Amino acid sequence: MTRMLIAVAIASAVLAGCSGGGDQPEGSGTEDVPFSTSGWRTDFSNHSVPLEEFVGGGPPKDGIPSIDDPKFVPVAVADELLAAREPVAVVELGEAARAYPLQILTWHEIVNDEIAGEPVAVTYCPLCNSTVAFRREVDGEPVEFGTTGMLRSSDLVMYDRETESWWQQITAEAVVGELTGTKLEVLPSQILSWQGFRRAHPGGTVLSRDTGFDRDYGSNPYAAYDSDPDSQPFLLDGKPDRSLPPKERVAAIQTGEGSAVVYPFSRLKEEAPINDEIDGEPAVVFFDPDVSSALDSPLISAGRRVGAAAVFERVAGQRTLSFEPGPGPGALRDSQTNSTWDMSGRATAGPLKGTRLRQIPHDDQFWFALAAFFDDAEIRR
Numbered sequence: 563m564t565r566m567l568i569a570v571a572i573a574s575a576v577l578a579g580c581s582g583g584g585d586q587p588e589g590s591g592t593e594d595v596p597f598s599t600s601g602w603r604t605d606f607s608n609h610s611v612p613l614e615e616f617v618g619g620g621p622p623k624d625g626i627p628s629i630d631d632p633k634f635v636p637v638a639v640a641d642e643l644l645a646a647r648e649p650v651a652v653v654e655l656g657e658a659a660r661a662y663p664l665q666i667l668t669w670h671e672i673v674n675d676e677i678a679g680e681p682v683a684v685t686y687c688p689l690c691n692s693t694v695a696f697r698r699e700v701d702g703e704p705v706e707f708g709t710t711g712m713l714r715s716s717d718l719v720m721y722d723r724e725t726e727s728w729w730q731q732i733t734a735e736a737v738v739g740e741l742t743g744t745k746l747e748v749l750p751s752q753i754l755s756w757q758g759f760r761r762a763h764p765g766g767t768v769l770s771r772d773t774g775f776d777r778d779y780g781s782n783p784y785a786a787y788d789s790d791p792d793s794q795p796f797l798l799d800g801k802p803d804r805s806l807p808p809k810e811r812v813a814a815i816q817t818g819e820g821s822a823v824v825y826p827f828s829r830l831k832e833e834a835p836i837n838d839e840i841d842g843e844p845a846v847v848f849f850d851p852d853v854s855s856a857l858d859s860p861l862i863s864a865g866r867r868v869g870a871a872a873v874f875e876r877v878a879g880q881r882t883l884s885f886e887p888g889p890g891p892g893a894l895r896d897s898q899t900n901s902t903w904d905m906s907g908r909a910t911a912g913p914l915k916g917t918r919l920r921q922i923p924h925d926d927q928f929w930f931a932l933a934a935f936f937d938d939a940e941i942r943r
Contacts, residue, residue, distance in 0.1 A: 597712075604726045609738040611714070616728075617797050619689075619713040623721075626709045628672035633770040634660065637760050640768035643780070645863035646757040647854040649870065650768070651693045652906075653751045654921075655680055659766035661759045662686075664856040665863075666769055667693075668784070669777040671718055673769065674698065674706045682749065683707050685731050687718035688784050688857060689796055690931035691811065695751040696734045700724075700744060715934035716798045732927070732935050748816075750921035753870040754905060755853040758892065762906040780862055788857040788868075788928075795930050803933035805941060810929045813849075813871035814936075815922060817841055821938040826929070827869055829943055835885040835894055837876060838942070845922060846876040846885050850892050850905045871926055874907045874919035 595606045596614050601623055606613065640661070644650070650661040656678035667673070667686035675682045681704035684695045698705050705722040707729070712719045718731040727739030734746040759766065771779050787796070791807035802808040811827040823840055825847050830836065834849030850872075854865035876883045881898060888895035893910075894903040901912030907919035933939055 602726055604721070604728065604739045606738060608740065608742045610735075610742050611737045613738070615714050615799065616712045616719065617714070617799065619711055619797060621709070622711045624708050625711050626669070626671050627775055628674055628706075628708050629666075629670050629769075629773050630674045630706060631774065632673050632675050633772050634767035635770045637764055637766060637768060640756075640770075641760065643771065644756040644768075645854070646755065647852055647865075647867065648756045648863055649753050649853050649856050650756055650759050651684055651686065651695070651751055652754050652759055652763075653677060653682065653684060653695045653749060655682070655749070659759075659763040661754070661756075661763070661766060661768045663756070663769060663779075664693075664753075665780050666771060666773065666777075668782065668856060668862075669775075669779065670773065671709055672707050672720060681705075683746075684751070685718065685720070687716075687731050687931075688787070689713065689716040690718070690732065690927055691788065691809075691857065692717065692732050692925055692927040692931055693751060693753060694731055694734060694925060695749045696746040697749060698746065700741060700746075713797050715931065716795045717931055717935070730935070732925075732931060748923050750923045752872045752906075752921070752924075753853065753926050755850060755870070758850060758853075758905050762904055762908060782856060782858070782860055782862050782865070784857045785860045786858065788855055795928065798930060798934070802930035805933070806929040808928065808930035811868060811926055812929050812932055812941075813847055813873060813924055813926055814932045814939075815840055815845075815873055815924045816936070817940075818938075820936055822932060822936040822940070824929070824932060824939050824941045825871065826941065826943065827871070827926075830871055831869060834871075835887070836942075837884045840873075840922065844876045844882050846874055846883075846919075848872040848874070848885075848894060848903075848905055848907075852892065870905075871924070872905050872907065873922040873924040875922060876919065878909075878914055878917050878919065 683698040725740040727741035791809040813825040830849040851869040853870040858865040883896040901914035
């Protein structure tokens, strides 16, 4: 992260921590709130986590603007702006496949979208490297999300614009306000390299740089943030769990309230694909080593290779499959039919050509973030 950004964020955090009670509060139940509530309609008397855990991240409410009217371009147009190894977040619903380049998400963190008629939010927290997509509906009604400007354990805290309740991005749960305890449905998503998306979804669409905001898309305001996996996460309250290096990337699958199964990238680089069982069901973890970091080089296109994972049910019809490395870069092969598969879980050749594996919701994130929110994390080394 640049020194300027760190200085601004730390100064803002200090101001936020010192200003509780200094302003006339606008939210409800603000007598003991340890930060300024000016400009909020939130019911701060209703919360499931200690309010002391929230820290100002620098920008104010909506200072990092969500994209609320996203525009999309075809693959051929986006190809002129994206490098082959650049990371894109991918969401598929119905027949639609959409890519959200991290070079754009880094500057906005939230995209309020609609895919195949479904209200969807695609979110990215650079400090945790966590990408979460969810159905943005509460009680059957669509809601729109913005950024609070606050962090909790370095993770993005969102708010809905209807009740101004605060939501934790990693868990997709409301933790402050009227909707406290409400959870959103997490949708399967994955990180692919741009070349991987282009190959798997030539008819897909890509989030456009035409966002209505003037940002230096393609540059990385968090340069060198993940260069050292042992370094202290920014604005993390307390010491990170050292079961793994704090910024080791992991493929994380939530298996219950506060529990998750975790596959460190250090293992995936050596052993993927990994045939396993999750909650007693056959699963496979794919890994593409040829995906760049969005948090390394000042230019995202020049980021070092860190890889990306994908998790699927390893079942096709009535047949349970087992996988092994396949012919060619990034290809995989099942032992039962010798069909070839790609990182999107699609059989590209062989007897099962055209078959799709069912995606299991997971996230590629830093270990410290997963450990902060999931007390019962099983690391499968």
